[in-house]
Amino acid sequence: MVLVFAEREGNSFKKSAYEAVSYGRDLAESLGTTCVAAVIGRVENAGQLGRYGAHAVVEHTGAGTDVFEPAVYTAALDEIAKSQNCDVVVLSGSYTGKILAPKLAARNKAALVTGVVELPDMSSGFTVRKSCYSNKAFTTVQLNAPNKVLSIIPNSYSIKEFPGEATLTQLSTDLSGSSMTQSLEIDKQAGKVPLTEAEVVVSGGRGLKGPENWGMIEEMAELLGAATACSKPVSDMEWRPHSEHVGQTGITIKPNLYIAIGISGAIQHLAGVGGSKVICVINTDPEAPFFKAADYGIVGDAFDVVPKLINRLKEINA
């Protein structure tokens, strides 16, 4: 059976959870088995995961599961997997998934592949494609153990809708004794689209000259329902928060649309955004390397071009 970790954020699910569940359902169908979703901690309506492909949902609400803790969540997920006899586990490669996938695999001597971008291929054994060399290449990996753990890059798979709710089972073992780290404080910008989940990203580079010029970037992002990002020097100079830094040493993103404004397109920047489906580049320099990786380009001054884009968006929205 295929188990999917459906990550929650407070009382509801993250978008990446729906994506992982749809992936798990399609994988289960190609293996001729069922798809079970694992929920850790309490959510409003866990059965709704049926609408994204889960046949059944197991919710673990034992003591300790309220707040994410690596050892506790690994134990909870492992308990759910064993209770359902699951041999393939799917997780989203969120920051939580980046912890749970390897820990769960280590417990079960599973074959582990992280950075997965597609459904596995079962035509000769069990192989799956993953991103490597920081988005500069892909590799097809053969999984040779009975237990398998796959972690998929957020935004790699489209969410699908299915009829009906899933059956719900509860587990409630007390796991508080497994806890090893204590959460002291969480610092999060509320109400913002998380960068790794965003479908559209508007990103600014050193060409924007200073932090005071980000007003138009934020305005355009808001009109597009987009998240904002930036290049490394911009976060190094503290024009923008570190959490917006994309690239080889920052966050890797895969939005449907990436709009790069005043960014040269250095190889280390492309390493984090090259997987975007459509790339638009706005740069004064026609020789900027980014144009080679772009689908659409405007050679021009951001301070002239961006207000024009904002105007057009407002006309359309009106």
Next chain:
Amino acid sequence: MRSKFSYFCTTLTEKKRDMKILVCVSAVPDTTTKITFTENNTKFNSSGVQFIINPYDELALTRALELTEQQGGEVHIITVGDASVEPIMRKALAIGAASAIRVDAQANDGMEVAMEIAAYAGDKGYDLIMAGRESIDFNGGQVGPILSELLGYALVNIATKVDIENGRVLATRDIDGGREKVSCTMPCVVTAQKDLCEPRIPNMRGIMQARTKPLQVIPATVSSGSTAYASFELPEAKGAVKLIDAAEAGKLIDLLREEKKLI
């Protein structure tokens, strides 16, 4: 000026302890490498490629050195690989590690690497085991979390800050859309993210000393991994960029709507 009393208080609360830190390092192609493959796309083409210490491992190493400078203690590095990785191990020694261990194996995946390191480190009494958040070649992000599981240690993954206070680890880690401050006891595994510290450049003295520092080679203990890289491919080349005149920039929005159905 600090009074005697407050000095007494801080020495009482900031009790120092000698630390033993193991840092996992790997060799990766330089970040500017043009990636290509050979042998019918089954092997990475390393000809002419400059190998460096994985940048995140370098951050882990530097922070480990800073912690032992504050707390007292020693930093050791460990690598799983063949003799070709020794130049980057010497570089890590030049940066300041006291000694190096190389597990003589060509590991297939992160699980195998972590199992080798766990087999070595299990009974050595390290307070901290540090690694990069991921290697920039296979981008697995596996070694740190797997080590924490195999050894039963606490884990702070993708850390942007790590300090030792009163014998506890105080750290900040990245989470989706923000950061979390956490605290845990040692032994603990910490993986390094950008911002953890500024990498150190080895000086002449360090480079000289590195030549005589111990570099121990030990045999592999794990049989083989459970994954194998079957083939590699480069992303499809993009078609030519469609340029839009800056005077009619608004057309971009219409094209995204009509051609790509994105807005």
